[in-house]
Amino acid sequence: MFKNLLLLGMAMAITNFAYAQKRLCATEEVHERLLQSDPDFARRQNEIENLTRRFEENPEQFRVSGDQIIIPCVIHVVYANATENISDAQVQSQIDRLNKDFGATNSDYDNTPSEFQSVRSGDTKLRFEILEIRRFSDSRDTWGTNDAVKYEYPPVEPERVLNMWVADIGGGILGYAQFPGGSLATDGVVMSPQYFGDATATGGSNFYLSAPFDRGRTATHEVGHWLNLRHIWGDGNCSADDFVSDTPVAGNPNYGCPSAGTNSCPSSPGNDMFMNYMDYVDDACMFMFSAGQDNRMQATFANGGGREGFLLDPIYTPGGGGGTPSCSNTIENYPYAESFESGLGDWTQGSGDDFDWTRDASGTPSSNTGPASAVDGSYYMYVESSSPNYPSKVAELLSPCFDLSNQSAAVLTFQYHLYGASNMGNLALQISVDDGSWTNLWSISGNQGNSWNEVSLDLNNYLGSTIKLKYVGTTGSTWQGDMAIDAFAISSDGSGGSGGSGGTTLATLTITFDNYPEETRWEILEGSTVIASGGTYGSAADGSTLVEDIALENGCYDFVIYDSYGDGICCSYGNGSYSLTAGGSILASGGSFGSSETSSFCIDDNARASQYSVRQEGVIPEGFAVFPNPAFTTLKVFMGKLNNAKYTLVNTSGKVSKTGSISNTNNEINVSELEPGFYILRVIEKDNILVNKVLIL
Template identity: 50%
Template sequence: MLFQFKTRDFIRSLMLFLLMGLLFHHSQAQIPSGYYDSANGKTGDQLKAALNDIISGHTTYPYSSSGIDVWDILKEADKDPNNSANVIGIYSGFSMDASAEYNNGDGWNREHVWAKSRGDFGTSEGPGTDCHHLAVADISTNGARGNMNFDYGDTFYTDTQGFYSGSTLSKTSSTADVWEPRDEVKGDVARMMFYMATRYEGENGDVDLELTETLLGSTDKSPYHGKLSVLLEWHQQDPVSAAEIQRNNVIYSYQNNRNPFIDHPEYVCEIYSCSTSGGNIAPYFTSSPVTTLSAESTYSYSITTTDPDGDDVSISASTLPNWMSFTDNGSGSATITGSTQTAGDYSVTLNVSDGSASNSQNYTVNVISSGGGSGSTSELIFSEYIEGSSYNKGLEIANFTGSLVDLSAYSIMKQTNGSGSWTGELTLNGSIAHEDVFVVVNSNAASAMQAEADLISSSAALSFNGNDPIGLFKNGQLIDVIGNFNSSSSFGQNTTLVRKETISEPNATYSTSEWDGYSSDTFSFLGSHSIAGSGGGDTEAPSVPANLQVSNVTETSFDISWNASTDNVGVDQYVIYLDGSLYANSSSTTATVNGLSASTNYLVSLSAQDAGGNESNQSSNVGVTTSAPAPSLDCQNTINSFPYNQGFESGSDWFQSTSDDFDWTINSGGTASSNTGPASAFDGNYYFYIEASSPNYSYKTATIESPCFDLGSENQASFNFNYHMYGASNMGFLSLEITTDGVNWNTLWTKSGNQATAWLAENIDLSAYLGETIKLRFVGQTADTWQGDIAIDNLEVSTSQPVVESTLDLSLTFDNYPEETTWEIVEGSTVIAEGGPYGNYADGSTANVSITVPEGCYDFIIYDSYGDGICCSYGSGSYTLSNGNNVIVSGGSFGSGESTSFCVGNNFRSLTNTERLSSEIESAGFNVHPNPAVSELEIFTGKMEATAYQIISLSGKIEQSGNLNAKSSTIDVTNLESGLYVLKVLDSENVVVRKIMVK
């Protein structure tokens, strides 16, 4: 594996060289005399405040720098004690190359144990770079933890990505957003959290961090972190270790402050209440019971307990079979022994009590009939066992069967602490030649072990301790075992065991007489084994495979082919090596290598084996780089229930881009600048807009992205929205874009320049994207004017039958008073679109407005507030409303207003003649009462004389008409159906139009 190391310039190298003498001092730092004197005798909040004073004002270091930074401190603080070139991951326990800083996702990075989003302090100097809560973590495990709360999980997390991967022994939860660190560091994590809550109390601009019982959501940036009661338990269950003390000393030598809860663990319970009920915590069992026994064998279970309060405890057995003997040894320990010849299931109930609180342990012992001991003499055997320091765990399997053995039927499992079922199955692959061995070692084992390994793995089966029996299985049946099955006693702690040469058969019952023991980390026997009388047979190896070719390279696989090797007897199979490690075997001259990572360099080679187990030299390596991954959407939120509506009334689920110049803003009412932007929302009270005034001009961009929309099972889809672009004629533009991969964006719609004061509607067909998951984004750009506010509202993704829409084009040429002109398009009593007044337009200028409306019937009404139309007393104004090539109405000479009813769509037509509206008549006594009307409608005509009336349905049909008496008339409306109508009252000079409702 080739690592891309963090670049260090010459100045940094020189600085580090000059500081080498200081580094020795760093590793030797101790608690200064009198450091905690001011905390003596205090408890509770007073103690917490005193500790805050002691540890505040520490020396800070940058997150990344050419000089000393967080990377450098963590390399020393989290150094692997068994390999000074490596560091240990806090949650995974992986031993990783210290120089592989980030390494394009294959190395390690800096975990904020107090998640940096909990308080939103990021990586700025202070809490963001405080090494008392920063720790080494492999990158994918760090990403998996995210900002989860600390609490108990139910699912072990297995890291499946990157160079460092495998079982971590940390847990997540299937039901809550929580993370449970591996047992070895639970107390470490707890004390880091207590440090942060004490060090950062909101002083001098710092965030005020507090521990809480509440489990916060992943998007919550409050300065709280959970779960306090669980952290208190972990602090008590996992005492301060030597490694933790050393870490505290190292960080103190740089930051000049210490974690007081490592130096004085008792401070935790003096500040926080460590009790869960009535000031007392119940004792609990710390040992796992032995649950399986062979008949006639001796049963032995060493029971251990702990009491977090330090109380004296007593242990008793309330349920116990008569062949077992129970002894309370005192000091929280007890023993059960016994034997029986009768197979069966036997229940056991144990109790531990401190006098006021108690716990119990219930289990069943399964006694099985005693059977034979050894397997077939032609079977594989375990030949070596290594349980050394740290991750030095390894096993050797020997073949003296007389022929090549295919390993695909074999697996290795362990029984944790000699209790329960076999777990952590490691399935083997490849083969073992006769008189050869197959070596399996932990992925973090010493290099001397890895050099002999045929399989390097992070499987749980290779994370065993000296009291974990290890079994060799064939087709699921146990054939050989190392260790005392169903016994927690240690048989191989810090020991190398080598099978004696006189043993040629596997044994399903462990016998120490079959093994020779050696001191910890003895590796010299690894890689070979012999038994009495072995040897002979074919000794000539096949020729080296030639002409290795690579083809069909994808993100995760590639194909290989080669020329056949020759052998004096015959080639049995080919062994494929990937990056120098055994990958697979092949009986043909082709194979597929899969399970790879995208954009990664690999080296592939192969050798040939014959039936006698002779193996050729490996072929030359061929380099392969897997394909880059296809871009994919990053969906933090996916919508798959439609219709989807967003009116910004309760915030927004659209995301601000981080690669633009400024942000969109949710607003109500008008915008901050005059003569630009809407006066109010299209729907409700709020809308999204970009403010074009300083500092957001000129030519700056603001982008918002939608959540993901899953159109995978939809038959039709459209995106509908309203937009508002009012301002200077040279204002900027608004565009709508779409993506299916998060990288390539296609423009669906764009609009630029002043679109007048109206909210306008748009409908976008998404049928081309059915079957896919999409994201949308609005891109708004300002121009070189502050009068360029752009707004959007009423967003909808619909999968119902699309509404047939029509585009109306309104052209307005103003007279000398544009500020007097307004207009609206109404459907019944609802205003669909409106515009004006146009005070920012020059006299005699022209405004062109595009309006999109659904198929239907409407009224277009144009008004002049002075009452003299737009032609021809004070200039030659005019207007034209058209639908495509069809002119609906045009004019300019009218009084206070003019109304035209029309329909658009398949039945385009103008329903009535254009009627002029008279504001003078309306203000001189004209009135209609009551409205709504039930049976009669009374009309007061005021100055109008010799009047007639029409009642017109919204479809344009004249439902009722007649003449009116002077001044006042009553009209019978009982024959009209309930609904909205247009009432027109006319005389020889005037027309008055009113909307009426009949109930």
């Protein structure tokens, strides 16, 4: 009873807080924590500040030449429920808002009071483009401000990519950022999902956003911090400094929508610039940077400024953004098919990747990897992963443009072949509807067996648009990682492709719970898209059985079952089990796993179904341990019952830093040559995948 009353009281407190919520940014709190925990951070901050002052004294000497600075962005959407799994459209509205605010094309720019119009920044020449949207289902309710979400889902190429985590921070915190000069393992900005996006965009009324912080200005504010801007009151009193000369002294943050002439420091000249993006007012009442703030942001891209990697080694050169994709050829008549029998046809090799795809007909040259022959005709395209094309090297293959403006339906089919080691890498199909911005349409990882598999994807969401597609093959940590595609087709009536498409099969999910149904949930994913989901089941009786029918169109899927405690549903606390069946075939089954188990399966045109791999996460066998952690020169891995395992150390940029084998008699990993920082240690033995975060000093 006491527990229920406590929860009720907390809920009432949260509700009351929501009605009177003020903007809360945790950047300064995070900044102080980093200064105390990282002795080098203060030194780097001092160096960056000295460079910034030199820049401000002579900005034209240091200012980057060229019309624009492009900032590619990877957005990590980490969600505990379907509501938090915000749509691609909501994500795009946020990027559009950043480009408006940093480009001074926002519709409220001219609301700037006359006393500040002479010091407005104008166009900062900073532009933001989506490089990738990554989605992660996680049962954790809130993430706090201690960078837990960054450690769990590490940043991608932080030296030249702006990483944004969209995850519920909790505690009323809208967002927080890391200033330049901090650890790359935690670089980027974090925002709660209800404050990430612009409700004024087309379709914005359907976004998951919370007024009065629903116009995307939280991200504008936090990206300002990421580019070395402080709060305009200097996080102190009237004697504190925000290091910008043209923002008047302020003694405290402003909230809501203050009236013109507000002055929190009457003894100092000038009213508060409360409409500045670096104050705490509501989204509708902030609409400018100052010229001095623009100079500070520009200084971060100079050599030594903390963001120089975006210009010294840019990850990609976008095509300009907006409108339809740039195309040398556009397909308008369907069905369209390409099996690469006469060359690449209208397809082209990527220009900014590590190596090219290969056209082949006689089987890949490496043993125990790749297809032996094509699935349609004689030729296919594949990624040759032998040295020097691994680890973590990327090969891109781009399609022509496909004009779907006059189509009433569109279905894409192709065949893929991933055969090699379990850590062979990842194959993704990405789509672009505006040049330079790509999102994942489908992806799959690891060994899928020595067979061709068909994929069928519905393109109806893109009717009326011109699209471009890109296959991205990313090698793993082994030469046994050849991946291939063949028999690509787009049809307007559901026909076409070597295996056909358009059918629907009824699958049946049966789950017998253990003694803790509140720990169990599941998803069916097509690529990164959640097709169906359920749980957790706190209201279900212990040991009860759930039966649910799910209609699935032809294609390939992942069924994932999760246990939040990490002990599966059998057999420590009850004898739970699960099965997913269709057409007389078992697509997924089990019960004994760790934190999750993933079963990959396909359903074809004749309603036949087949399972082709099972992967487990969080299965820790008896006796497994990793120490010391932190480590200086050597990591010791105690394997318990595991006798022959492969390991991979991946740094926070997603790059494989070291691979090898370990056993009970050879259990040491030499890490003395690795750069200090956080790493993910993955130990793989048969179907078991063990994951540990380790710190190397």
